[in-house]
Amino acid sequence: MPAHQLAPDIAGQDPDQILKAERAHLAVSRAALTAMREHAKSLSANAAGDWVSQQILQSLLDQRVAALADHPDTPLFFGRLDRAEDRAEDRAGDGDLPPTIYVGRRHVHDEHRHALVIDWRAPVSRAFYQASPADPMGLRLRRRFGYQGGELTAYEDEPLDQGGSLTTSKILTEEIERPRTGPMRDIVATIQPDQDEIVRADLGQTVCVQGAPGTGKTAVGLHRAAYLLFTHREKLARSGVMIVGPNRAFLSYISSVLPALGEVKVDQTTVAGLVGEHSAPEDPAVSALKGDARMAAVLKRALWAHIVKPTEGVLVTRGSNRYRVPDYEVREIVASLRGTTRYGPGRAALAQRLAHAVLVRMEQRGESPDDRVQDAVARSKPVKQVVDQVWPKLTPEQVLHRLLSDADFLARSARTDLTDEERELLLWRKPPRSWRSAKWSAADAALLDELADLIERTPSLGHLVVDEAQDLSEMQLRALGRRCRTGSATVLGDLAQGTTPWSTRSWTTVLEHLGQPSGAVTELTLGFRVPREILDYAARLLPDIAPGLAAPRSLRPGTGSLSVRPATDLAPALLTAVQDALARPGSIGVIAPDALVPAVSAALALLDHEVLSPDTTADHRLLVIPATLAKGLEYDHVIVTEPADIVAAEPRGLARLYVVLTRAVTKLTILHTGPLPPQLT
Numbered sequence: 310m311p312a313h314q315l316a317p318d319i320a321g322q323d324p325d326q327i328l329k330a331e332r333a334h335l336a337v338s339r340a341a342l343t344a345m346r347e348h349a350k351s352l353s354a355n356a357a358g359d360w361v362s363q364q365i366l367q368s369l370l371d372q373r374v375a376a377l378a379d380h381p382d383t384p385l386f387f388g389r390l391d392r393a394e395d396r397a398e399d400r401a402g403d404g405d406l407p408p409t410i411y412v413g414r415r416h417v418h419d420e421h422r423h424a425l426v427i428d429w430r431a432p433v434s435r436a437f438y439q440a441s442p443a444d445p446m447g448l449r450l451r452r453r454f455g456y457q458g459g460e461l462t463a464y465e466d467e468p469l470d471q472g473g474s475l476t477t478s479k480i481l482t483e484e485i486e487r488p489r490t491g492p493m494r495d496i497v498a499t500i501q502p503d504q505d506e507i508v509r510a511d512l513g514q515t516v517c518v519q520g521a522p523g524t525g526k527t528a529v530g531l532h533r534a535a536y537l538l539f540t541h542r543e544k545l546a547r548s549g550v551m552i553v554g555p556n557r558a559f560l561s562y563i564s565s566v567l568p569a570l571g572e573v574k575v576d577q578t579t580v581a582g583l584v585g586e587h588s589a590p591e592d593p594a595v596s597a598l599k600g601d602a603r604m605a606a607v608l609k610r611a612l613w614a615h616i617v618k619p620t621e622g623v624l625v626t627r628g629s630n631r632y633r634v635p636d637y638e639v640r641e642i643v644a645s646l647r648g649t650t651r652y653g654p655g656r657a658a659l660a661q662r663l664a665h666a667v668l669v670r671m672e673q674r675g676e677s678p679d680d681r682v683q684d685a686v687a688r689s690k691p692v693k694q695v696v697d698q699v700w701p702k703l704t705p706e707q708v709l710h711r712l713l714s715d716a717d718f719l720a721r722s723a724r725t726d727l728t729d730e731e732r733e734l735l736l737w738r739k740p741p742r743s744w745r746s747a748k749w750s751a752a753d754a755a756l757l758d759e760l761a762d763l764i765e766r767t768p769s770l771g772h773l774v775v776d777e778a779q780d781l782s783e784m785q786l787r788a789l790g791r792r793c794r795t796g797s798a799t800v801l802g803d804l805a806q807g808t809t810p811w812s813t814r815s816w817t818t819v820l821e822h823l824g825q826p827s828g829a830v831t832e833l834t835l836g837f838r839v840p841r842e843i844l845d846y847a848a849r850l851l852p853d854i855a856p857g858l859a860a861p862r863s864l865r866p867g868t869g870s871l872s873v874r875p876a877t878d879l880a881p882a883l884l885t886a887v888q889d890a891l892a893r894p895g896s897i898g899v900i901a902p903d904a905l906v907p908a909v910s911a912a913l914a915l916l917d918h919e920v921l922s923p924d925t926t927a928d929h930r931l932l933v934i935p936a937t938l939a940k941g942l943e944y945d946h947v948i949v950t951e952p953a954d955i956v957a958a959e960p961r962g963l964a965r966l967y968v969v970l971t972r973a974v975t976k977l978t979i980l981h982t983g984p985l986p987p988q989l990t
């Protein structure tokens with residue numbers, strides 16, 4: 310039976326009948342998905358010509374079979390759209406679309422290829438997220454479905470053709486209130502209209518999203534990646550999409566969202582994962598200077614300063630013949646190449662140009678050398694010697710080692726870009742003997758990456774999603790920018806949550822350093838995580854950390870969600886607070902100043918808990934979290950210990966405290982033995 314007869318117009322029926330009919334559609338859709346999977350499994354890769362093509366085809370088929378898996382706990386569809394009957398003219402362009410459309414995680418069709426469920430990313434599904442009584446987009450009704458486990462248990466109708474306004478969806482509220490367990494979930498069923506605008510922005514458009522804590526920036530970035538992969542599958546399969554997050558604990562927290570949306574081939578990494586995992590400790594003032602975009606010009610000069618003025622010509626001997634390219638001609642060739650290519654290809658080009666000059670001399674003597682002779686001359690010892698001498702082979706490490714250990718070389722490379730004091734700050738106090746024994750810092754990693762790109766071009770991806778982008782240095786942004794040089798980016802962050810010494814104060818600047826100056830800056834303003842009472846409390850820090858920023862708004866009042874408790878002894882107070890939280894459902898995060906983490910963990914020794922480290926997965930119910938790792942994470946119950954120590958621990962400690970205070974979904978308890986930071990009293 311074709312799909313559009315499976316779900317008749319059931320308006321006016323009683324709710325039980327409606328649920329029954331919708332469950333029947335779910336059962337039929339599930340069966341159809343199983344049939345699609347069986348069909349995919351039956352396909353053979355043998356049809357492909359050679360073994361390589363067979364291998365590729367087999368892996369594509371395997372991926373397709375995996376993508377068609379039915380996850381019984383995950384709703385196959387979560388919405389339904391009933392199109393207005395008087396819009397038959399609109400339907401003409403929509404091929405076989407039935408008057409009733411089910412919107413879900415993936416496309417499902419029956420044996421006649423009639424759509425039973427339409428992918429949420431398809432253009433026609435857009436109305437599910439965007440239609441309103443003011444602009445019904447050709448719809449009569451939107452229906453949202455509620456599930457428990459894999460069971461369809463509820464529905465909610467929103468009439469769109471009767472004017473007026475809609476009340477807040479109960480299904481959305483329940484989804485937001487649902488206790489958090491384990492890693493982050495997708496929000497595909499409840500994406501809000503302003504979030505959807507960002508998710509569906511064109512692939513060519515770089516979007517930068519400023520948003521207060523819990524406004525869904527991370528969720529939106531991940532859904533945008535899934536949307537782009539669906540809409541531009543072939544192009545992005547070639548060029549790739551990558552998610553860049555602040556640390557590995559965060560990546561582990563978000564790791565299951567894209568697979569749940571059917572996208573398993575997206576790399577998720579940190580900036581260090583991209584530019585190099587260096588972490589030698591360093592004075593924050595030095596790191597900040599190394600992160601300054603002025604370093605780009607200094608590095609460029611430092612690299613190109615290695616080109617030596619040629620003082621000798623080239624003498625190539627072939628058989629009894631000798632061919633000489635005079636020194637002034639070698640100088641001309643070097644000068645004409647300098648700065649027109651990257652450093653590495655420049656070396657190869659120099660060898661070829663010198664060989665060409667030799668070939669010209671051969672031709673002048675009446676010989677007819679071909680390309681093979683030119684290649685042989687380019688690889689000959691005399692040519693190689695000149696190339697190595699005037700355009701030496703270099704690694705990024707060699708150049709940076711010299712720059713940070715040789716005051717004169719640094720001064721020549723910096724010219725007027727750095728002050729005397731700044732150069733002094735950059736120089737290593739005890740230079741390592743060779744670049745091989747150097748211990749690089751995280752800031753050095755971005756400098757090495759810049760040099761690597763000056764030597765050989767870094768390949769660009771199709772799209773980059775950068776989370777917590779407010780924390781990146783200008784040099785790190787340049788490193789990310791070259792990885793989307795021929796693509797686009799989604800940049801996510803919050804100026805109030807900047808905790809590094811180089812955190813940005815302006816998104817326009819971020820986009821400039823990223824090399825995407827025409828990117829559009831937009832804002833998400835409604836918080837889905839943190840109850841209003843807690844958000845208002847945390848917002849007392851805003852005038853100090855981000856004076857220009859409006860106070861965040863929250864969807865939920867959360868009366869009684871905040872509790873601030875002075876204590877004379879932290880350990881028993883903590884134990885009581887944790888035991889209270891354990892008696893209720895949901896995850897518990899005890900956030901402590903980093904230095905206090907061992908003591909806090911010891912105080913909880915009798916309770917089953919884990920201490921979050923950059924490498925742990927974040928799915929233990931009771932976690933102790935060092936304040937510096939809390940960014941981007943959330944827990945139902947958050948217990949913050951000693952807020953004043955969190956502030957005192959680092960230069961941007963107040964911003965760190967703002968991050969820490971905005972992790973709670975249901976309840977925030979603050980325990981302090983010392984005085985609170987003045988902003989919170």
Ligand SMILES: Nc1ncnc2c1ncn2[C@@H]1O[C@H](COP(=O)(O)OP(=O)(O)OP(=O)(O)O)[C@@H](O)[C@H]1O
Binds near residue numbers: 499504524943971
């Ligand atoms: N439209 C939505 N429907 C349901 N839940 C949502 C929606 N948008 C966001 N959320 C939920 O709100 C919480 C916060 O989202 P997210 O972590 O993406 O926010 P964020 O802006 O990145 O926060 P932060 O700045 O603190 O890192 C998550 O649990 C997310 O699933």
